[in-house]
Amino acid sequence: MTETVLEKKVEEKWEPKIIAFLCNWCSYAGADLAGVSRIQYPPNIRIVRVPCSGRVNPYFIIKSLTDGWDGVVVSGCHPGDCHYISGNLVARRRFAILKELLEFFGIEPGRVNFMWASAAEGERFAVLIRKATKMVKELGPNTKFQKEW
């Protein structure tokens, strides 16, 4: 993306675009509950439903950033509640390492967020999404790690 477009983006009232990978069994239902309960949360997230947080390959996250998303959220069931028994536990180790590596490579770690939200926690989902959106907003547009062509 050329610099002029980016500058324009900043000048205008820029809103971050965040891609959210939500697990089918907990977080997706949690997001649904937040919606049904009319709890307000920022419309910046675009949801991708995945079977389990263990389905989220680290490549999805990196690819999202290079494709120009300003932030990534991955959400799954609380440890112990996984529909597939241990998918989120496997994912947790993966995310721990990915988060440290991103930080080590100099990519703002606040852009990539991991959270747990169960199907009953509509309020918690909204709060965490607000928090994540705020964090990405403060970091500004993802210009550094975005593909130029």
Next chain:
Amino acid sequence: MTIEAENKEIEASIRDVAKKMLSEKQVDVIIGYSQGTLPLSSTPIVIRNEEQVDNLIWDNLCYINLARYLAPLMPQLCDSEGNALKIGIVSKGCVGRAVNLLAAEKQIDLDKVKMIGFNCNGNVNRSKIAMEIGEKEILDVSITGNEIIVKGKDWEQNFPYSEYINELCKVCQVKIPSATEATCLGECQQLESINDEFADIDEFEAKSTEEKWDYIKKELEVCTLCYSCRQACPACYCNLCFVDQNKPIWFNKTTEYTDIFTFHLIRSMHLAGRCVACGACSSVCPVGIDLNFITRKLEKIVKTRFNYTSGLNAKTLPPMMNFKMEDAEEFMLEED
């Protein structure tokens, strides 16, 4: 003792053990190092009888991790009836670690592998020397006393070994393979854990995000995505690497820095908890990228997070193949 004398001693001990193994029919073939055809290099060799034992060498240019040849080669090394051959492998500490890793991941059968262990005295940092010499053609490299002597046409340059040793060898704590006597002839030890300080990584981590980005971008930008690091790596044994997969295409093969970053990020994700810190990747890098700092970071993560060091025994699973209910999750987003 000088490095030259140490090398002679190690070489003699390797040849002794190799001869004994072959004459007693403990192994059918031995994978080892032989004199390289190019200066600043060595070549892997597979020997099958006692006469060939004198081709085995040890100098400080044996940077290849020989375990790289185990996982893909093992099914091919059979006798005429199709029985798997027993393989001997010349093992410095990190080759021993890689053999343990491959065994833990069920890629090789440890009953069929015998290591020839010795106390490794480190490898030369090839890229550092190549960078300092620049465009001049190197014709011969030898180690005399404690000096590395690099010769070309009408010129000669000396490098002190202690300064031009590979960065990972400087902090190496597994110089002798960690194995039982049943699998390792020659020298061996049984290590439970190692104490590493990671002072070099702490220093880098204290920098700001911008500084880290600038440093890593400068370092990685020259990468040509030749995948030499992958080819040299003993832990990279996938039949189809994610960069080669084209149904669907995972990876853009341009040399834009986002693609380079993606490759190195994902490769380090795949190696987390599996990397054996042999430094083969940075030794073979044609553009001299110091990949050791990523390697060290990976070691630090698994050591601090999971208290694990790869390749110390053939039983414990690497942390990424395992999980615990009580793993730390301080990085997760929580309500205030």
